[in-house]
Amino acid sequence: MGMRNNDNDNNNNNNVKNGGGVKRKGLWSPEEDEKLMNYMVRNGQGCWSDIARNAGLQRCGKSCRLRWINYLRPDLKRGAFSPQEEHLIIHLHSILGNRWSQIAARLPGRTDNEIKNFWNSTIKKRLKNTATSSSPNNSDSSDHTHLKANVVGGGPVFMQEYEAAGVCMDSSSSSCSSMATQFGNPFNPNHHLMVMDQQHNNSIFDLNGVVPMFNLPNEVGTENLAGAMAALNDLSVPGWEVSNYESVNNNNINDDGSIKLEELDWEGLLANVSSLPHLDFHLQ
DNA sequence: AAACAAGACAACCGCTGGTCC
DNA sequence: TGGACCAGCGGTTGTCTTGTT
Secondary structure (H helix, E strand, C coil), rough: CCCCCCCCHHHCCEEEEEECCCCCCCCHHHHHHHHHHHHHHHHHCCHHHHHHCCCCCCCCCCHHHHHHHHHCCCCCCCCCCEEEEEHHHHHHHHHHCHHHHHHHHCCCCCHHHHHHHHHHHHHHHHHHHHHHHCCCCCCCCCCCCCCHHHHHHHHHHHHHHHHHHHCCCCCCCCCCHHHCCCCCCCCCCCEEEEEEEEECEEEECCCCCCEEEEEEECCCCCCHHEEEHHHHHHHHCCCEEEEEECCCCCCHEECCCEEEEEHHHHHHHHHHCCCCCCCCCEEE
């Protein structure tokens, strides 16, 4: 898309009575932008209705807030989404659903509105096309079953990404601590929850990535699990936390010992872990 | 060149939750 | 306790640009 003519002087009929005076609506003019920008730079953030008044704008506070957050803020990143950002959006949406603000919080310089628009106009369409070309039964990821659908559909993709990021998938080659130090977080969200299940004690998986990460090395047996978890927590890998998950059972373990993702009780799992204080999302 | 359709993005609307009095 | 006010969120609509016929 090219530059837009933001001159709103032609839209003078976009005014509404609001409280004490007439409030402008519609697109912002460059003059209005300048007023708001100057005010914010000089005075910083405060009560938005006061800002609207004190900056000499005929706008409601809500409109000013939106304009600042979505357009004028100096830390905004401009331009198209990079492939990495696109991947991250898809990834986070598979976990968080339409919680645009939470997704935006993990993409520095991007706004919830921007991501929402990008999703609705581009990604949704692309995924739809992919789904119809691969499987007619794939549903929209925003529906209630998005967790399971995306685990099954998206798992291998994310596995490849983790491998590319240097995450060790080999249960025989790493000690507990070396595994943890290789956790490089390819997406850099604020929180990643690494879950170990205790019944199937050789597995670790990244809940936010909804993929199994790798198996524990042989030297970490059931009796040492608590110690291993403590050790991993002590490593304090930024953005990663370790928790238990106990409801994996024999019904959802493959013959080769890996977890059957499609059989997992994802809602139960998320309900379980969403009660933890460090998580900021809940199941819909 | 004009008309129309589709895409992209900005902004609004209605609702919710938090805070204060 | 409840009402007023405010910030923030997600859905939706409106507007402009670009592509196609």
